[in-house]
Amino acid sequence: MSMSLRQVGPCLAAEVDGLDLTRPLSPEAVAAIHAGMDTYAVLVFHDQKLDDEQQLVFTRSLGEIEHAIGTSLRAPDELRLPTTFADVSNLDKDQKVFARADRRRLFALGNRLWHSDSSFKAIPAKYSLLHARSVPSRGGNTEFADMRGAWDALDAETRAEVEDLVCEHSQIFSRQQLGFTDFTDEERARFAPVRQRLVRTHPVTGRRSLYLSSHAGTILGWPVPEARAFLRDLVEHATQRQFVYAHRWRVGDLVMWDNRQTMHRARPFPAHEPRDMRRTTLAGDGPTVAHAA
Numbered sequence: 365m366s367m368s369l370r371q372v373g374p375c376l377a378a379e380v381d382g383l384d385l386t387r388p389l390s391p392e393a394v395a396a397i398h399a400g401m402d403t404y405a406v407l408v409f410h411d412q413k414l415d416d417e418q419q420l421v422f423t424r425s426l427g428e429i430e431h432a433i434g435t436s437l438r439a440p441d442e443l444r445l446p447t448t449f450a451d452v453s454n455l456d457k458d459q460k461v462f463a464r465a466d467r468r469r470l471f472a473l474g475n476r477l478w479h480s481d482s483s484f485k486a487i488p489a490k491y492s493l494l495h496a497r498s499v500p501s502r503g504g505n506t507e508f509a510d511m512r513g514a515w516d517a518l519d520a521e522t523r524a525e526v527e528d529l530v531c532e533h534s535q536i537f538s539r540q541q542l543g544f545t546d547f548t549d550e551e552r553a554r555f556a557p558v559r560q561r562l563v564r565t566h567p568v569t570g571r572r573s574l575y576l577s578s579h580a581g582t583i584l585g586w587p588v589p590e591a592r593a594f595l596r597d598l599v600e601h602a603t604q605r606q607f608v609y610a611h612r613w614r615v616g617d618l619v620m621w622d623n624r625q626t627m628h629r630a631r632p633f634p635a636h637e638p639r640d641m642r643r644t645t646l647a648g649d650g651p652t653v654a655h656a657a
């Protein structure tokens with residue numbers, strides 16, 4: 365059976381049929397997946413019964429893995445999954461659902477804000493691949509917004525204003541928006557801000573996109589409240605419904621998105637129900653700003 369794509373979102377997102385991700389992919393299939401990502405920025409693969417090893421093999425067939433080290437509040441000896449995975453579940457290492465007020469859970473609620481994965485790292489992520497192992501009885505959708513469409517829809521004056529701006533991103537800024545501020549000194553050092561351009565150009569298609577994320581908390585050279593108000597307006601613009609695809613999860617779905625061209629956010633679900641989602645991430649090519657400091 366050969367691979368086929370069917371667009372499911374307004375200007376991004378396609379479902380892919382005809383691929384079994386547990387099997388080795390031909391070079392043609394790998395090229396077709398990258399081409400699909402360049403066009404749609406989000407690809408959905410249904411009914412993929414992957415275990416951890418198969419998810420890793422599939423991910424590595426597309427590029428180099430970004431490890432998740434020190435990016436959550438789970439201590440190294442509390443990890444449920446190896447660092448080749450970002451554990452997006454609400455489960456501890458004994459597979460128990462986090463208590464409602466668990467600090468690790470509250471920190472992870474930052475995923476409910478629009479963001480781009482690892483924008484808080486100097487070299488931010490390329491693709492994320494999220495696989496659903498168990499899903500709650502209701503809620504828990506993931507929404508994706510097309511940052512190319514958002515750029516295209518800006519007026520010329522705003523484009524000129526944002527074109528060369530550089531922001532600072534940190535998980536401290538995103539959590540601050542939720543009122544989560546009790547970081548230890550060690551965590552503050554670990555989550556030190558990094559710089560990112562506000563406008564990116566896709567290396568293959570040449571399309572421009574707004575590089576927004578709730579991790580962005582300052583614009584270099586701007587007063588902080590003015591920067592925050594401006595970024596908030598841009599996020600509001602970029603996440604209008606005409607730019608958004610909402611994914612309703614089924615067990616076995618694998619959704620892959622391009623963090624360079626999209627933002628995403630998790631939607632709420634009943635806090636006592638397990639939601640086992642496991643993410644592998646492809647490393648980005650390099651920093652978005654030419655130099656540090």
Ligand code: OGA
Pocket residue numbers: 452475481492494504505506507628629630631641643
């Ligand atoms: C992620 C993420 C959203 C969700 O995996 O990076 O933000 O719905 N997930 O779990």
Ligand code: MN
Pocket residue numbers: 475479480481628
């Ligand atoms: Mn994310």
